[in-house]
Amino acid sequence: MDTKIRVHRAPKTLITGNNCVNVIGDEAKKLRVTKALIITDPGVAGCGTVASVETPLRDAGIDVGVYDQAVPEPPMSSIAEIVTIAEKSGYNGIVGFGGGSAIDVAKIVAALVGTGDSVEDYVGIDQVPRKGLPFIAVPTTAGTGSEVTAIAIFSNEKLNVKQGVVSPHLIPNIALVDPRLTWSCPANVTAASGMDALIHNIEAYISVNATMHTDPLAKEGISLIAKSIRAATFDGSNAWARHNMAMGSLLGGIAFGNAGVGAVHALSYPIGGTFHVPHGVANTLILPWVMEYNMLACLQWFGEIGQAMGENIEGLSEREAADKTLAALRQLAVDLEVPQYLSDVGIPVSAIGELVDGAMTQTRLLTNNPRQLTREDITQIYRNAAVRPGSKPVKGKAPAKAVKAKK
Numbered sequence: 001m002d003t004k005i006r007v008h009r010a011p012k013t014l015i016t017g018n019n020c021v022n023v024i025g026d027e028a029k030k031l032r033v034t035k036a037l038i039i040t041d042p043g044v045a046g047c048g049t050v051a052s053v054e055t056p057l058r059d060a061g062i063d064v065g066v067y068d069q070a071v072p073e074p075p076m077s078s079i080a081e082i083v084t085i086a087e088k089s090g091y092n093g094i095v096g097f098g099g100g101s102a103i104d105v106a107k108i109v110a111a112l113v114g115t116g117d118s119v120e121d122y123v124g125i126d127q128v129p130r131k132g133l134p135f136i137a138v139p140t141t142a143g144t145g146s147e148v149t150a151i152a153i154f155s156n157e158k159l160n161v162k163q164g165v166v167s168p169h170l171i172p173n174i175a176l177v178d179p180r181l182t183w184s185c186p187a188n189v190t191a192a193s194g195m196d197a198l199i200h201n202i203e204a205y206i207s208v209n210a211t212m213h214t215d216p217l218a219k220e221g222i223s224l225i226a227k228s229i230r231a232a233t234f235d236g237s238n239a240w241a242r243h244n245m246a247m248g249s250l251l252g253g254i255a256f257g258n259a260g261v262g263a264v265h266a267l268s269y270p271i272g273g274t275f276h277v278p279h280g281v282a283n284t285l286i287l288p289w290v291m292e293y294n295m296l297a298c299l300q301w302f303g304e305i306g307q308a309m310g311e312n313i314e315g316l317s318e319r320e321a322a323d324k325t326l327a328a329l330r331q332l333a334v335d336l337e338v339p340q341y342l343s344d345v346g347i348p349v350s351a352i353g354e355l356v357d358g359a360m361t362q363t364r365l366l367t368n369n370p371r372q373l374t375r376e377d378i379t380q381i382y383r384n385a386a387v388r389p390g391s392k393p394v395k396g397k398a399p400a401k402a403v404k405a406k407k
């Protein structure tokens, strides 16, 4: 029984369903927004869907500007320019429109406007001093769950690592989750961001900080994603699959936003930060190797995860059910054609030392993990994930020595 004091946070207003984005103008007016800046990235802007938020905002009598140059896997250095634009033009509301990258950029811009601070000042837990401008999040990937979390993730180019800003002040006022907006996602983005969403649910479910509020959400999120991710990836206009993915991602965001994620994310951040591997790909790649390590600490939960994924575990021992779950996770990455080894994404064995250094700094995440990890454990996991059997090791220099990152 979980008897610890627990806090559960999420946006005050969650609006979901096909075409729900049409109500954004009315919702923005309720927040007293009169001049809104939509922040998105060039890939999303290129799909032509920005009008789906811009038009209803204008129809509600709100002045609208669009900044469409947010950088995916956003570097910290890209933020100040957008804050200056928002300040100079007097915007009093921000809309984040895109995947986790654009939403995270918009989140931090809303927090920074008018403060004179920089994103570096807010890295870590509870460093954001106050709630910023009213902020509405509209995701276009079924992935990060950023629309409901108190988290924004940035690449620190100076330290070559990804760092998180974590504060309840970052939680959007409103999340509008419209599955139709994900239909334009290409297969590789659907697969990688969808795996990220699945991993949020899985890591939240096995987190030492899982609660009675997060477990049911995480289990439902696993189920929705496991049954839909293949169809969403290979038949992108499958309305049923896109809807399930969007809801599974949303549930994962609430679950991990409160229970936290663990060693999969801790070991994937250095892969993304140093080698610029997309977040969902880095997570998928490291998932089975971390889960293999975690398994013995939580056999029963593994069986439950497998069951939620649709695996038949009837009559199996806990150990057999856990093995079956692990095999199902490996098969998913194979089916979705997402890389499964460091060598698949061009990372040389010689980089493992630097990856380990990076992972060791992710204490916020490592402490959530159901099985604690030593430096040797982390090294072994990266070694297991290093080279696809039968392929030649990647030749190359290890990256420059990573500087110890601020938590």
Ligand SMILES: NC(=O)c1ccc[n+]([C@@H]2O[C@H](COP(=O)([O-])OP(=O)(O)OC[C@H]3O[C@@H](n4cnc5c(N)ncnc54)[C@H](O)[C@@H]3O)[C@@H](O)[C@H]2O)c1
Residues within 6 Å of the ligand: 041, 042, 043, 044, 047, 072, 073, 074, 098, 099, 100, 101, 102, 104, 140, 141, 143, 144, 145, 146, 149, 150, 151, 152, 153, 154, 162, 181, 182, 183, 184, 185, 186, 189, 192, 193, 196, 279, 280
């Ligand atoms: N804040 C959080 O809680 C949280 C959680 C997990 C991950 N993240 C961060 O989110 C980022 C990853 O976000 P993501 O996986 O959603 O991908 P993303 O936002 O980086 O987008 C990936 C690519 O897909 C394109 N894209 C997005 N939506 C599209 C659509 N509907 N149609 C066509 N193209 C589209 C983008 O233009 C981009 O090129 C990483 O920086 C990661 O660290 C944040």
Ligand SMILES: [Fe+2]
Residues within 6 Å of the ligand: 144, 196, 200, 265, 279, 283
């Ligand atoms: Fe993630």
